[in-house]
Amino acid sequence: MNIFIKCPHCGEELQVVSAVGLEQKKVSCPKCKQPCTIGECIPKFCLKVGGKKYQLHFGKQWVGRKKEGNNAEVQIPDEQRYMSRKHALIELRCTANGVECTFEEHGTNPTLKDGIELIEDDIIFLFINDCLKLGETRMYLAGEFE
Structure with a gap:
């Protein structure tokens, strides 16, 4: 199942595949390149x-x-x-x-x-x-x- 997330820095909306512990995963926004955890981006x-x-x-x-x-x-x-x-x-x-x-x-x-x-x-x-x-x-x- 996909979860829609929003970059806390630039507001870009993205889709990620849900998984156990996903909220702890670190990512970089493809638009602004700023790092964050998925948990910060989930609604x-x-x-x-x-x-x-x-x-x-x-x-x-x-x-x-x-x-x-x-x-x-x-x-x-x-x-x-x-x-x-x-x-x-x-x-x-x-x-x-x-x-x-x-x-x-x-x-x-x-x-x-x-x-x-x-x-x-x-x-x-x-x-x-x-x-x-x-x-x-x-x-x-x-x-x-x-």
């Missing part, structure tokens, strides 16, 4: 909550409630405290089938994906525009060039 993924975007990166990252002292990589404000400080583990990785996003449930309060409740340690694949509800906070997976 960005984020969680959209209301009008705010929370950037996701390749590898594993915790998503949880924003609180002083919390070490979750993605911290989302939740005044009602229905979201756990470390509610879920999201992983982005390149595979032979393209970029995969998995979600592993760990929260105390319910998590729903498109209205279906997940249980502790469920691992699911996420796709662009999937709706997640962590506690009472609704968010969407988005992907775009930024």
Whole structure:
């Protein structure tokens, strides 16, 4: 499967064949000759909550409630405290089938994906525009060039 990437230096769009670990591979842009890693060039993924975007990166990252002292990589404000400080583990990785996003449930309060409740340690694949509800906070997976 091909992935479309964009040079972070000149904006040239290119196609590369997806493979495991592709995001770590170093390349030079054929147009501007600048070096970069494929991971820098792949469309960005984020969680959209209301009008705010929370950037996701390749590898594993915790998503949880924003609180002083919390070490979750993605911290989302939740005044009602229905979201756990470390509610879920999201992983982005390149595979032979393209970029995969998995979600592993760990929260105390319910998590729903498109209205279906997940249980502790469920691992699911996420796709662009999937709706997640962590506690009472609704968010969407988005992907775009930024």
